[in-house]
Amino acid sequence: MTGNPPISGTTRLYVVLGDPVTQVQSPALMNPLFARLGVDAVLVPVHARPAHLERIVGGLKCVGNVDGIFVTVPHKAAVRELADRCGPMVDIAGSANALRREADGCWYAENFDGLGFVTGLVGAGHDPAGRHVALVGAGGAGSAIAAALLAAGVRTLSVSDVDSARLDGLRARLDAHWPNRTVTSTEPRLDGVDIVVNATPLGLNPEDPLPFPPAALPADCVVADIIMKPRETRLLREAAALGHRVHYGIDMLEGQVDLYRAFFGLA
Amino acid sequence: MTGNPPISGTTRLYVVLGDPVTQVQSPALMNPLFARLGVDAVLVPVHARPAHLERIVGGLKCVGNVDGIFVTVPHKAAVRELADRCGPMVDIAGSANALRREADGCWYAENFDGLGFVTGLVGAGHDPAGRHVALVGAGGAGSAIAAALLAAGVRTLSVSDVDSARLDGLRARLDAHWPNRTVTSTEPRLDGVDIVVNATPLGLNPEDPLPFPPAALPADCVVADIIMKPRETRLLREAAALGHRVHYGIDMLEGQVDLYRAFFGLA
Incomplete structure (x- = not known):
């Protein structure tokens, strides 16, 4: 091989939409998954500014x-409105991160951020089933992770966020599927937790404050961060x-590969 | 290399639109040209049905x-209307086969079928400059080839087509740029020609009749076909x-590679 893509007229397309898009992994x-499976397909980046999102997705759905x-x-939130149908995680998280063409030509949206996180957690030996879990941050990623943790059978889920309206909205959506399994608070509640997850953006910058004090955690608590860059945040280091x-x-991203494989029906 | 494409978030995109698209070369x-030049770009096929062309191109122009x-x-004809500006070959051929994004964000269309054909002809040692050339077929490809042959300085160009209205239209467009250099007829005129070109679809199927009788050609005449599959048409064999x-x-397609390289400003 010379390094050029094995692409021909029969190649199927997958795209990743973002603004910017240069950072996508x-x-x-x-x-490499397509190559390994012998699937004649390629995933390419598509730079879509918000003002053009509807037009670009409208065109792509026709290709x-x-x-x-x-x-x-x-x-992730806007694309939900451009799908013809949405999976349960999209309704709960309020956002989508993958769409596929269905057999009837409709486009179906799902959100794998949470399932990917839980898959990664289980793969690392930290199965959350039956455990007490604290989730800090109720934004797009936090919402998806909350739903996936409940779907995975956590014993209790404590969600905190500085924005209490956002917290109340998520709580209502979670209670509709898993009644009375979630408690919420504006400050993290760390007593007795087995696993704590940082789903806030705190840690992206080296000078960020910690999302919660690690010294307050029980001794055997697992500490998870969803920030990818830097790999080792100040929270994880401390x-x-x-x-x-x-x-x-x-691990959240790597945990999604097999989920995408199943979602897209790749051999 | 494992054979998987070296594609990342920074990769630039080129697409080829067709219906069907599986046959594109x-x-x-x-x-391989992108790889050889070290250009971080990839060309992928995009299957666009005619009813969706405007929507798909509209979306792609925003990406x-x-x-x-x-x-x-x-x-090739419809896309002309979707470009913001058109090059001279587009006006003459009535069709376009390449569009690029200009520095001001506009999309500029050009047609390289004819130039590619002439480049391939010159590369094979059959420079048409100063020669008598007969072109059989005045459709999209034939029109582009007629213009490129005149631009390349043929002494005379004789164009034939069974559709005399189409022939008159092409003649008028050619005369506007190269006055009185073209003669037209509904039957091929083969006496005294140095080069004859089949630009009709006759030869795509093995049972097609010949576009003209090779026995009627002068002894040293070069016979060119633009049909790619089969490589050796009955016309060329006879x-x-x-x-x-x-x-x-x-050769028409291979002759376009360097033209595309210049058109798209590839290093």
């Missing part, structure tokens, strides 16, 4: 050989120094 | 990292058997 994850659309920042097992953000 | 031509659109059957030098359809 999904081509590096999915294209005969586009089978899937991945969605990243800032389009938690590890205190003897906690830590779980990195990149 | 441009990915196999352009992707921030789409730099070029190639166009094949049956969209002409070669009569001792004529022949020129294959694939």
Whole structure:
């Protein structure tokens, strides 16, 4: 091989939509998967500014050989309105990150952020089933993770966020599917938790304050972060120094590969 | 390399639009060129049914990292209306086969079928400058080839087509740029020609009649076909058997690679 893509007129297309799009990791994850499976398909980045999102998605949905659309920042909420049907995680999280063409030609949206996170957590030996879990941050990613943790059978889920209106909205959506399994608070509640998850953006910048004090955690608590860059956030570094097992953000993305494989029906 | 495409979030996009699209050869031509030049770009097929063409092109024009659109059957005429500006060959041929994003954000269309054909002809040692050339077929490809032959300085151009209205239209467009250089007729005029070109679809199927009788050609006449599949048409086989030098359809496509490189400003 010379490094050029094995692309011909029969190649099926997958795209990832973002603004910006230069940072996306999904081509590096999915294209080797297509090659490994012998699937004649390729995933390419598509730079879609918010003002053009509807027009671009409208065009892509008509393209005969586009089978899937991945969605990243800032389009995860907006793209929900452009799907013909939405899966349960989309309704709960209020956002979607993958769309596929169905047999009837409709486009179906689902959100794999939460399931990917839980899959990564289980794969690392930290199955949340039956455990007490604290989730800090109730935004798009936090909402998806909350739903996936409940679907995975956590014993209790405590969700905190500084925005109490956002917290109340998520609580109502979660209670509709898993009644009375979630408690919410504006400050993190860390007493007795087995697993704590940072789903806030705090840690993206080195000078960010900590989302919660690791010193307040029970001794055997697992500390997970969903921030991918830097791989080792200040939270994870300080938690590890205190003897906690830590779980990195990149696992959430890697945990999604097999989910995408099933979602898109790849051989 | 494992054979998977070296595609990341920074990769620029080129697409080829067709219906069907499975037969296109441009990915196999352009992707190795991108790799050779070290250009972080990929060309992918886009299946666009005629009813969806405007919507798909409208979306693609908004995509921030789409730099070029190639166009094949049956969209070459329709896509002209979707460009913001058209090059001279588009006006003469009445069709376009390549669009690029200009510095001001507009989309500019050009037609390289004719220039590609002439480039291939020159490359094979059959420079048409100063020669008597007969062109059989005045459709989309024939029109583009007629203009390129005149631009390349043929001494006389004789164009034939069974559709005399189509012939008159082409003659008028050619005369506007190259006055009184073209003669037209509904039957091919083969006496005294140095080069004859089949630009009709006759030869795509093995049972097609010949577009003109090779036995009527002068002894040293070059016989060119623009049909790519089959590579050796009945016309070329019979002409070669009569001792004529022949020129294959694939050369028209290969002749376009350097033209595209210049058009798209590839390093």
